[in-house]
Amino acid sequence: xxxxxxxxKYLFRKEGQNVTLSCEQNLNHDAMYWYRQDxxxxxxxxxxxxxxxxFQKGDIAEGYSVSREKKESFPLTVTSxxxxxxAFYLCASSIRPVAGGPYNEQxxxxxxxxxxx
Amino acid sequence: xxSVSQHNHHVILSEAASLELGCNxxxxxxxxxFWYVQYPGQHLQLLLKYFSGDPLVKGIKGFEAEFIKSxxxxxxxxxxxxxxxxxxxxxxxxxxxxxxxxxxFGRGTSLxxxx
Numbered sequence: 001x002x003x004x005x006x007x008x009k010y011l012f013r014k015e016g017q018n019v020t021l022s023c024e025q026n027l028n029h030d031a032m033y034w035y036r037q038d039x040x041x042x043x044x045x046x047x048x049x050x051x052x053x054x055f056q057k058g059d060i061a062e063g064y065s066v067s068r069e070k071k072e073s074f075p076l077t078v079t080s081x082x083x084x085x086x087a088f089y090l091c092a093s094s095i096r097p098v099a100g101g102p103y104n105e106q107x108x109x110x111x112x113x114x115x116x117x
Numbered sequence: 118x119x120s121v122s123q124h125n126h127h128v129i130l131s132e133a134a135s136l137e138l139g140c141n142x143x144x145x146x147x148x149x150x151f152w153y154v155q156y157p158g159q160h161l162q163l164l165l166k167y168f169s170g171d172p173l174v175k176g177i178k179g180f181e182a183e184f185i186k187s188x189x190x191x192x193x194x195x196x197x198x199x200x201x202x203x204x205x206x207x208x209x210x211x212x213x214x215x216x217x218x219x220x221x222f223g224r225g226t227s228l229x230x231x232x
Contacts, residue, residue: 033220040126042207042224058219090161102149102168102211102218108161 003027004109006091011114013078013085021076021112023091031103032074035090036060037111043090049074078114086116119144119212123223130198131231138193138226140182140208149211149218150191152182155225156204164206167191178202200232 004025013019025032031050035043045058049068063082068074074093078085092106124139142148152164165176172184182193191208208223 035222040224042123043209043222045220048219092161096218102147103220105151105163105166106153106161106209106220108153110160 004091004093004107006089006109006112008112009110011112013114013116015116016080018077018079019114021078021089021091021114023074023076023109024072025074025091025093025107025109026072027093027095027107028071029093029095029107030071031094031096032068033092033094033106034058034064034066034074034076035092037088037090046076046089085114088113119148119210119219119221121208121210121221121223123206123208123226125226126224127227127229129229129231132200133197134230136193136195136198136202136228138206138208138228140191140193140223141189142191142208142210142212142221143189144210144212146212150182150184151209151211152176152180152191152193153207153209153222154204155207161207164193198228198230200230202228203230204228 007022033048034046044060046064047066049055065077089112091109094103094106096103120143122141150167153161154164155161167174167184175181180195206226211218211220
């Protein structure tokens, strides 16, 4: 059953702690993305990666870090430097059928809801 | 930088009413356009997309959208909504020079359909 898995579904963190959100895909997609979804603000891009061992900052990367050591995995660490980390985090992936061409639609995971206590 | 505007943040309709959700983007080059839907408790999923060709595209569940290049718009329509269409709808644009095609999403429209 192909798709994207995110774990955990709910996560609670104390202030000052770093926490890592997992994202795994078995779709063989090259590109992976992390978004933050807040009510009324849509999806805001945190980081994206178009190839293994490379990633780029999105619009709201401050206080977050990522790694892309394997094609299937793109974990997101929410650091203590993130001022307002309580949010719903979505991971996505996509593929570009032609090298250098546009990406197809994104496939999304179920999300992780992070709450900072 | 590209941006996407969705004009209707909250829409409330009765079943059988017609729906049109506005989406405008700001980017002068080649774009790929998407509408995604997030049903309550479910994953975000693709509703329809436009890459090239016929500017009127049809998606799942009777939805369609029209790409009007001169207006930088990609409005979503459905002639007769159902209660099960209650969801949040997001317009998205992939655009960029050099093949980066970084996706940008609108803020979303929350649609509530009363039975």
